Each structure stands twice: as structure tokens, then as C-alpha cells.
Amino acid sequence: MEESLDGDPELPDRWNPPRDDVKSGEVSSDDVEDLLGTVKRLDVHRKFDTPMAVVETPGGDEATVFQQKAIEDLFEAMETGDRVAIRFTGLERSAQGYEYLTYRYELRGPGGKETKLSG
Numbered sequence: 001m002e003e004s005l006d007g008d009p010e011l012p013d014r015w016n017p018p019r020d021d022v023k024s025g026e027v028s029s030d031d032v033e034d035l036l037g038t039v040k041r042l043d044v045h046r047k048f049d050t051p052m053a054v055v056e057t058p059g060g061d062e063a064t065v066f067q068q069k070a071i072e073d074l075f076e077a078m079e080t081g082d083r084v085a086i087r088f089t090g091l092e093r094s095a096q097g098y099e100y101l102t103y104r105y106e107l108r109g110p111g112g113k114e115t116k117l118s119g
Contacts, residue, residue, distance in 0.1 A: 011045075012054055012062035015086075019101055022091045032088040035063055038110075039082045042075075051075050055084060074105050077117045081110040 015035050021027040040062065041054040051067040053075070065086065067075040078084065087104045094100065107117040 011052075011064045013064065015055070015063035015065050016068065016101070017088060019091070019099070022101060023099065029088050029090045035065065035084070035086045037063075037084065039078055039080055039084055042078060042080060053078060053084075068103075069100055071103050071105060071119075073119065074103075074107060074117060077107055082116065083108040083110070083112040 015032075017027045017032055035055055035057070037055040037057040039053050040056045043052055043054075044050065045052050045066070048066075053065045054062055055065060056062050065071075071086070074084075074086075085106045089102045089104055091099055092102050103119075105117070105119055106115065108115050
């Protein structure tokens with residue numbers, strides 16, 4: 001039992017598509033369903049040292065969302081209990097040549113009425 005405390009907790013499936021899969025054309029924005037739900041947990045992934053959120057959908061499923069440059073402000077504003085909607089919109093290239101994944105999102109307070117952030 002003590003060994004299980006030392007291991008990483010089980011995480012729900014990752015929602016963000018891997019950048020390499022998008023770059024290769026293996027995954028497109030049409031392949032990724034919008035994520036709608038309630039923020040259940042905010043944490044930092046131990047192995048990758050990346051902020052993450054566990055979101056529970058209205059159907060009771062859970063998904064893990066990892067912070068990326070395009071959604072940094074979402075992670076800065078997000079709190080446990082907030083309602084969130086995230087849509088993966090594709091891959092873009094910056095003026096400096098850096099490729100990044102893009103998203104649209106809306107964040108509302110726990111009651112779902114107060115819009116906290118939209119991007």
C-alpha cells in the first residue's frame with residue numbers, strides 16, 4: 001500500500017492532441033471533440049512539470065488538459081469548480097516560424113453564469 005503512495009496517480013485520458021500528430025496530418029481539428037465540463041482538479045504533472053487540469057464532462061467522463069502556450073491565460077484564471085469549454089482549432093505558425101496548436105475557449109464561474117475569460 002505504501003508503494004502506491006509513491007507512484008503517480010492515474011490520470012484520465014489526455015484531451016489535447018499531440019503536436020506531432022497534428023503536424024503529420026494524422027489528427028485535425030475535425031477529429032477532436034470540444035471539451036465541455038467542470039474543472040475537478042488543477043495540478044502539475046510530476047514527470048513533465050506541466051500544469052494540467054482534470055475536467056469532468058456532463059456525462060461523467062473525465063479528460064486531462066495540459067497547459068500550452070495558446071491557453072496559458074486560461075490556466076492562469078481557471079479554478080476548481082469553474083465551467084470550461086475548449087475547442088481545438090488547428091496548427092498555426094508564428095512570424096518567427098514557431099508552430100503551435102490553437103484553441104478557442106470560454107471559462108465561467110462555478111454557477112456557469114459569470115464569464116471569467118473568453119479567447
